[in-house]
Amino acid sequence: MELSIIIPVYNVSKYLNSCLESITSNYLFDNKVEIILIDDGSTDGSGDICETWSEKYPYIRTIHKKNGGLSSARNKGIDVARGRFLSFIDSDDIVADNFINIILKILEEKRNLDILIFSYQRILDDNIEKKINYSTCELIAKKYAFELLISTRHDIEKISNTGNYAWNKIYSRNLFEKVRYPKNRNYEDIATTYRLLDNANEIYLTDSILYYYTDNPNSIVNDLKNTRNIKDLISARIEQLEFLKKSDYKEIYAKAYGQLVGICVQFMHKFYNFNLKYDENIKYVESTLMSLDISKLKKWNKFRWGIELYIFQKARFIFKIVRK
Template structure:
């Protein structure tokens, strides 16, 4: 098989990084790709650099649009894509030369609609040369992927950039406009709808850490509440499916997010933050009561949550 694969790159004010990103995509050892650069209303030379890449490599296509945010840029890329499979790369990051071939072969070998590799953070580009990993593969059910996503922290699981998708998975899904933490709104649905996911332990995605001005490393604002809202939506999703275990795990994960958010709200300089704090505190109290009655949540996890909320200093001391 030699299917066309679409690589979607939302691009906004990354003139210092876009060349490295696109270069890493153009150097893929799997060549039947289209590279869709979505200039999301950049105010620097990002758009110009995108056009330069299009003149250099016929596989590169550029879309210029008014700013719609990361979600809007990704949705535009999905609509314009012609590949059977799609992947998303952030414009300040880089990928391994076998990113596409590795994920594509995982899909083909296992007859699945979705594949996932690992990511690793880098501070300097020279760091990448030291990254070592093995291409150990396995297939996990969508149910277990959701379960792991909500109960364990695993690098690269909660983002779309480490993955390749059958485009049909987006027939009824799109990234939420006007929100950050956009991956949080979608990844669990993609796991669930895929039925099965092929995994590899190979590091395929290189995530640039602490870029000045990036959303991930900017100060706390009310937009950050999207992390809470996304996880509230996850609870509703599994509750409506009647998946009791996944619903309870989603609720537990929500409690931790609400607890962490309360701390950040208290430390912030947001105007009228007290009303947000009071609202979050009431929701956390109600959700914690529900967790105490949850039969799929172990006593150990219940006590851990209680300590995280009421005795965080003790919990952190015990970890040491």
């Protein structure tokens, strides 16, 4: 089997049918693809929707499990997948028409591919055009892949191929021999994707938009009051930063360091603005900010984040007064 598409499912009955309709569009069953629905203990009927789709299509199978979170669901999918390549799709998102056929075409052309990175677009309204013509993909240097990993580049239409996301990439199954997503943590992509890139030999990039991301306001990571989110985000960033520090990617490390400062500074403003409850997660952000070194910021970040970091470390009362 060529491709296993792994879809964690948890209480997404509002979105799931649209997601699966987009994936199965224009694909004729040929024994090259399987879709694995991991029902992670849904309580809103999503599990029943999974079963309906499994009965309808021979290449879709459903696995029900006790709720364990996104990482647990993805890991379960990896364990049972039979394809040479793996794709992860979030159940509240959609993909381009002909998604499966396009991916199979690329995998046929690039037999030694380890990772494929493709472009995505945030869904801004319901009138999005999903029909695309696959262009070409090119082999890129690993250094460039890491530059994309920490880039924040987005054009005016919110189109990008950047980021740590699991869902805008195709992976050789071999990359997961010693890698799994960390359990009981959010922002698990950030803690994992850099390890997969490091293990890869041939990384390809296409600017074709194959994925459409739904900014779900009910998702876990969009809950500003869940302070555990920021701790998971920062700890994952620090792990990634430590890897970059030991690598040859010094400029990438410098940019990632600036991003970490910015993330911490922005969250502390939210903490004061929203009067969030002070807990161990907030304390973790504070201690991280106090440990960061302004001298490690490159000139393009020193003015933007360096001043605020200095104020936070030396004159906290001023930082609290400044509302952003």
